[in-house]
Amino acid sequence: MDERKKKISIEGVKKRFLSHDGKEVIALNGVNLGIYENEFVCVVGPSGCGKTTLLNIIAGLEHASEGKVLINGNPIVGPGNDRGVVFQQYALFPWLTVKKNVEFGLAYKYIKETDPSTGEARYRKLTKAEKAEISEKYLRMVDLQDFSDSYPKELSGGMKQRVAIARGYAMNPEVLLMDEPFGALDAQTRAQLQEDLLKTWDTEKKTCFFITHDVEEAVLLASRVVIMSARPGRVKEIIDVDLPYPRNQATKLMPRFNEYKNAIWENVYQEYLEVKR
Amino acid sequence: MLSKMNKGVPKQKERKLKDFSDGSARVRVLTMVLSVLCGVLLWYLLSILPGVGVILAGPQDIVNDAMPELMSDGSDGQFEAYLLLKHIYWSFRRVLGGWLIAFVIALPVAFLMGWYKTFRNILDPWIQFFRTIPPIALIPLVILLMGTGERSKISVIFITSFLVMTVTIYQGVKNLDLTLVKAAYTFGAGDLSIFIRVVVPSAFPFILTAARLGVSTALTTLIAAEMTGTFYGLGSMIQTAQIYFRMDKVMLGIICIGVIGFILDRLLLLAEKKLTRWQ
Ligand SMILES: Nc1ncnc2c1ncn2[C@@H]1O[C@H](COP(=O)(O)OP(=O)(O)OP(=O)(O)O)[C@@H](O)[C@H]1O
Ligand SMILES: [Mg+2]
Numbered sequence: 001m002d003e004r005k006k007k008i009s010i011e012g013v014k015k016r017f018l019s020h021d022g023k024e025v026i027a028l029n030g031v032n033l034g035i036y037e038n039e040f041v042c043v044v045g046p047s048g049c050g051k052t053t054l055l056n057i058i059a060g061l062e063h064a065s066e067g068k069v070l071i072n073g074n075p076i077v078g079p080g081n082d083r084g085v086v087f088q089q090y091a092l093f094p095w096l097t098v099k100k101n102v103e104f105g106l107a108y109k110y111i112k113e114t115d116p117s118t119g120e121a122r123y124r125k126l127t128k129a130e131k132a133e134i135s136e137k138y139l140r141m142v143d144l145q146d147f148s149d150s151y152p153k154e155l156s157g158g159m160k161q162r163v164a165i166a167r168g169y170a171m172n173p174e175v176l177l178m179d180e181p182f183g184a185l186d187a188q189t190r191a192q193l194q195e196d197l198l199k200t201w202d203t204e205k206k207t208c209f210f211i212t213h214d215v216e217e218a219v220l221l222a223s224r225v226v227i228m229s230a231r232p233g234r235v236k237e238i239i240d241v242d243l244p245y246p247r248n249q250a251t252k253l254m255p256r257f258n259e260y261k262n263a264i265w266e267n268v269y270q271e272y273l274e275v276k277r
Numbered sequence: 278m279l280s281k282m283n284k285g286v287p288k289q290k291e292r293k294l295k296d297f298s299d300g301s302a303r304v305r306v307l308t309m310v311l312s313v314l315c316g317v318l319l320w321y322l323l324s325i326l327p328g329v330g331v332i333l334a335g336p337q338d339i340v341n342d343a344m345p346e347l348m349s350d351g352s353d354g355q356f357e358a359y360l361l362l363k364h365i366y367w368s369f370r371r372v373l374g375g376w377l378i379a380f381v382i383a384l385p386v387a388f389l390m391g392w393y394k395t396f397r398n399i400l401d402p403w404i405q406f407f408r409t410i411p412p413i414a415l416i417p418l419v420i421l422l423m424g425t426g427e428r429s430k431i432s433v434i435f436i437t438s439f440l441v442m443t444v445t446i447y448q449g450v451k452n453l454d455l456t457l458v459k460a461a462y463t464f465g466a467g468d469l470s471i472f473i474r475v476v477v478p479s480a481f482p483f484i485l486t487a488a489r490l491g492v493s494t495a496l497t498t499l500i501a502a503e504m505t506g507t508f509y510g511l512g513s514m515i516q517t518a519q520i521y522f523r524m525d526k527v528m529l530g531i532i533c534i535g536v537i538g539f540i541l542d543r544l545l546l547l548a549e550k551k552l553t554r555w556q
Binding site: 059078153 | 454456457459461462463470474475478479481553554555556
């Protein structure tokens, strides 16, 4: 159907959990989804439908009970820094300063360079100065450059999440997996970070998998919105958002924006009702 | 109904909220010093009561009787020179030695227990078993195995403080927030790296708490440890003084142990404050 390259393909993925009393919970029940290279996918669906579970499986933090998950055509066997994750709970290291938190993962990054004498490719770790430069850049992006020496406990919830986002960007992964990263933020900060994310995505195109509760946010960011059905989770519908990039907050004023928003909202709302019943 | 409404809204009094902080350092220290002085005064007053004074030696007895005897320079040939300092020196050595060895071994043991299930399952019943045994009960066994030298004293202190420190540090390792481990995995960290950069720092506050608990346990075990037979040591000094009913010496011994404990605890607390500012 589509000649674009598939970055990630999810084929018939099922996930069962055993609850503490030995009952089986089916979190995902046969999910099929292809994510194309450099596209921005947003996932919406009622609470408990398995969005985080799906993200964990792509991240390699959880194994599917059944089915296949491929990245670049290879099965995902575990976590790796080709995929960066921004967690729903910030997951900042409380004993490290903001700056050190952003630099934490850079210790595992190698950069490729060519040996000037032999012309061969070789890999080396980042230097201290390079790490500092990267953390500075991304902390400036989320407007936290003045807090680089603070500890996480000294920050508000929104600020913590901004650090987590900066940390995700700083790793410069091929795929960014984000679990409601803006959920805890106030409307202004949220709008600001949405713009930043769109801008960054425009300049350095990346494959993004973004979970949100906010339909408006999904339509603003996504090239495709995946609607999941209530538990056990499946893909209910995929909607192409045919609005031109680059987008910004003004995109929300386009009449088509609201058409998408209303259509998706109605679709998701049915699932919420389903959960209630 | 109407009369109720006529009363109107009751006027709210201004409410002072409870202050949960420690307050200013000056007030805190002053209160503590005053508390100690009042305690000593109360002790003095009790000791001069005719009925109580026979049993309870007062601070004046320590100054008049115990100190001249235990801190004499030995020139009159009657008392050994600076005996109290020797008692303190030997007890301090044993406490510090037992505690230090215990700490150095408790660290890897607790982390291995936290990291490897099998290791945990093998050690857990032993630790729980020995934890309930009072140290005095171990003495015959320790004397049989180690004799009556320094080794037996350090062993008794080692056992008790080792157990309490292992359990505390292990709790810290178990307390690990797994989302932090997940985050580290997604950055591409290996197991060793996660251990060093996530597990250890996250358990760090527990390590310091364990060290403090270990010191106080070591001190409370001192008397038992010195029951294995010795002349020098605060514990044996107290036991000997008890036999001769020298309550002034008993009280002095108790005070010395308490002061050593207080000083060591404050030092560790200082280290804790310095090292875990992020908490
Ligand atoms: N470790 C686990 N053990 C048992 N059940 C689990 C576990 N993790 C998730 N579940 C169950 O799987 C289902 C999906 O959970 P998941 O966290 O993926 O939902 P979600 O869509 O992310 O919800 P939300 O929008 O509230 O974050 C839930 O019913 C949950 O109870
Ligand atoms: Mg979730």
